[in-house]
Amino acid sequence: MAKKKYALVGTGGRSHMFVNAVARDYRETAELVAFCDVNQTRMDYANRLLEKEHGLRPIPTYKEDRFDEMIAAEKPDVVIVSTVDRTHHTYIIRAMELGCDVITEKPMTVDEEKCQAILDAKRRTGRSLRVTFNYRYAPHNTKVRELIADGAIGDVFSVHFEWLLNTRHGADYFRRWHRDKANSGGLLVHKSTHHFDLVNFWLGSQPKSVFAMGGLNFYGKENAAKRGVTQFYERAHGSEAAKDDFFAIHLDRNEQLKELYLNAEHEDGYHRDQSVFGEGITIEDTLGVMVRYRSNAILTYSLNAYLPWEGFRVVFNGSKGRIEVNVVEASHIIAAGRSEDDGKVKDKTIMVYPMFEAPYEVEIEEGIGGHGGGDTVMLNDIFGVPAEDRLNRAASHVDGAMSILTGIAGNISIRTGQPVDIDGLVKF
Numbered sequence: 001m002a003k004k005k006y007a008l009v010g011t012g013g014r015s016h017m018f019v020n021a022v023a024r025d026y027r028e029t030a031e032l033v034a035f036c037d038v039n040q041t042r043m044d045y046a047n048r049l050l051e052k053e054h055g056l057r058p059i060p061t062y063k064e065d066r067f068d069e070m071i072a073a074e075k076p077d078v079v080i081v082s083t084v085d086r087t088h089h090t091y092i093i094r095a096m097e098l099g100c101d102v103i104t105e106k107p108m109t110v111d112e113e114k115c116q117a118i119l120d121a122k123r124r125t126g127r128s129l130r131v132t133f134n135y136r137y138a139p140h141n142t143k144v145r146e147l148i149a150d151g152a153i154g155d156v157f158s159v160h161f162e163w164l165l166n167t168r169h170g171a172d173y174f175r176r177w178h179r180d181k182a183n184s185g186g187l188l189v190h191k192s193t194h195h196f197d198l199v200n201f202w203l204g205s206q207p208k209s210v211f212a213m214g215g216l217n218f219y220g221k222e223n224a225a226k227r228g229v230t231q232f233y234e235r236a237h238g239s240e241a242a243k244d245d246f247f248a249i250h251l252d253r254n255e256q257l258k259e260l261y262l263n264a265e266h267e268d269g270y271h272r273d274q275s276v277f278g279e280g281i282t283i284e285d286t287l288g289v290m291v292r293y294r295s296n297a298i299l300t301y302s303l304n305a306y307l308p309w310e311g312f313r314v315v316f317n318g319s320k321g322r323i324e325v326n327v328v329e330a331s332h333i334i335a336a337g338r339s340e341d342d343g344k345v346k347d348k349t350i351m352v353y354p355m356f357e358a359p360y361e362v363e364i365e366e367g368i369g370g371h372g373g374g375d376t377v378m379l380n381d382i383f384g385v386p387a388e389d390r391l392n393r394a395a396s397h398v399d400g401a402m403s404i405l406t407g408i409a410g411n412i413s414i415r416t417g418q419p420v421d422i423d424g425l426v427k428f
Contacts, residue, residue, distance in 0.1 A: 004383075007034040007076035007100075009067070009091045010083030011046040013260060014105055017375060018080050019046065023054040026383035033074040036062045037083075041264035067091065071098045078103060084177055085184045089114040096127040103130050103382060107193040108400035110185035112408050112425040115401055119426060122397050130382070131400030133197045136393040137377040139365045140348045144314075144325060145202050145391050147362065152352055154320030156203055159299045161314040163195055166330055170285070170305035171247050174219040174276040179283055181411075186283040188212065188407035192303055195312075196291075197395065197403035202316075205295035206402050211419040212410035214284035218306040224277035236273040237262065247276045289410050311346075321354040401426065 006022055008015055022030045032050070035043045040063065047058035062070040071079075079095035081088055081104040089109045095102050108131050109115050122129055135141055148156060165173075173191070177183045184190040200206055217223060221232060236242035236250055251262040251273050261272035285306055291299040310330040316323040328347040350362040380386070381394055395403075409420035 003029060003031045004078060005031050005033045005074070005076045006078050006080055007036060007070060007074055008032065008080045008082065009036040009064075010081060010105075011035050011037045011039075011042045011260075012082065013256070015046070015080075015082040016049075017379070018082065018103075019050070020053075021379040021383050023050055023056055025379065029385075030383045032056075032059055033076055034060045034062060034070050036064060036067055036070055038064045039264050039267045039270075041267055042260055045259045045264075067094060068098065071095070071100065076100055081105060085110050085190055086114075086182060089118050092118055092129065093121040096121050096125040096129070099125075099127070101128040101130075103132060104400070106131055106133060106197075106400070107185060107189050107404045107407070108397070109404065110183075110189050110408075111411075112405070115404060115408070116426045118397065119401060119428060129397040129400070131395045131397065131403075132378060132382070133194065133201075133393075133395040133399065133403070134375050134378045135194045135198055136201050136395065137375075137381070140325070140327060140350065141198060141202075142391060142393065143350060143362060143364055144316075144323065145204075147323060147350070147352065148202055148316065148318075149204065149391065152321070153316060153318030153323055153354070156295070156297050156316050156318045158317045159199060159203070159297060159314065161195060161199065161299060161301045161312065163192070163301075163303045163312045164307040164310055165191070165303070165305040166307055166310040167247070169310055169330065170307065171219070171276050172249070173283070173305060174281055174285070175249060175274050176272060177270065179274070179281045181282045184283065185404070185407060186214075186411060187285070187303055187305060188214070188287055188289070188410040189404055192287070192289075192301075192407050192410075193403045195301065195303070196406040197399060199291075199293075199299055199301075200399065200402055201393070203293055203295055203297055205293040205297065207291050207406045207409070207422050208294050209292045209419050209421050210289065210406055210409035210413055212287065212289040212413040214287040214410075214414045216281060216284050217286045219276045219285050220281045221277055221279050229277060232277060233275050234278055235271045235275065237271075242275070245275075249273050284414070287410070289406070291406060321352065324351045324353070325349070398428065401428075 022032050035046050037043045043061040050056045078101045081091045085107055088104055092102050092104055178190055231241040233239040233241040236248040242248040251257045287303040289301040311328040314325045326349050353359040405422050405425055409422055412420045
């Protein structure tokens with residue numbers, strides 16, 4: 001079988017999952033043929049890792065203005081997009097126009113106009129587009145879908161979903177480019193796209209209308225000043241005030257962060273270590289959403305990005321009972337930057353409460369790897385030989401659109417104070 005050729009656009013931290021999969025785990029079916037990025041230093045580092053960690057020769061590199069040239073010269077079958085969210089649509093659309101299939105990091109894009117442009121290009125070109133929703137593949141999330149699909153609690157009428165981001169992971173969105181809503185769509189699009197996709201997947205349905213509220217209550221200079229903070233800085237590197245700051249990240253203490261960002265910032269001016277209590281943050285850290293689904297189920301959802309532990313709680317109320325899911329992904333953090341979160345689930349339980357029978361706990365198989373074991377299964381689905389899957393976990397462009405449209409509608413609702421009809425945002 002001929003190997004599929006892959007070109008990767010965007011060589012930041014998130015790209016390593018794809019690079020490692022192709023270069024290490026799926027050499028017999030896949031081959032990396034080129035890197036593309038706005039930053040040559042990052043591409044050079046990616047090539048050094050190919051050689052050092054995988055024993056492979058460096059591959060050609062192309063700056064972003066040579067994207068078309070890369071496609072013509074290297075002839076990839078598939079383009080993997082893991083750039084800044086606001087640029088996803090640019091590479092997705094152009095890759096499809098040039099005859100390539102596309103795999104994109106979530107979110108597919110950040111607003112309804114860019115979403116429509118992607119949908120139009122997909123219809124126009126007929127190319128394949130997949131979105132990497134790894135949470136679907138985590139064994140505990142797959143089990144929830146299985147229970148609902150098999151009728152364990154009958155028809156689901158309501159869902160209450162609470163997601164907690166801790167003061168390490170949650171804070172990181174406020175240090176990086178994500179802090180500008182124009183780049184990321186805010187947490188309702190960048191992060192919650194995972195969660196809204198899970199609800200769509202669990203219910204086997206799609207959102208119909210959305211109402212949301214949100215605010216910046218913890219991060220940002222104004223909020224810190226209200227709590228009595230008087231020492232401020234713009235970025236951690238070179239700052240005395242940042243040395244003992246719980247929320248600071250020190251790029252020179254981590255080889256990967258140093259190579260990817262500190263040593264590369266002379267090219268693009270991007271600072272990976274901005275203060276979470278600085279000015280110019282335009283995303284929310286506290287969010288509440290209500291969604292009506294086409295199945296008539298109602299979702300109440302909350303996301304908070306400054307809590308002592310990380311994970312989620314979700315309950316499903318149905319015509320024949322109730323399911324309660326509790327997942328702790330990272331326990332309480334004692335000192336920021338001094339304990340590494342390995343991405344593995346620390347604790348998880350699924351309880352089923354039938355209407356007229358004794359409650360029971362559902363056994364969950366242990367996943368291996370990041371995102372509760374979801375990464376490993378998803379990567380095999382993408383780069384290996386997919387197993388038959390009655391639950392249809394592989395996410396299409398429609399799934400990608402439906403997950404972000406909940407967050408996009410939420411952003412519009414926050415801005416206008418009104419509920420938003422999903423059908424009015426894009427045309428499929």
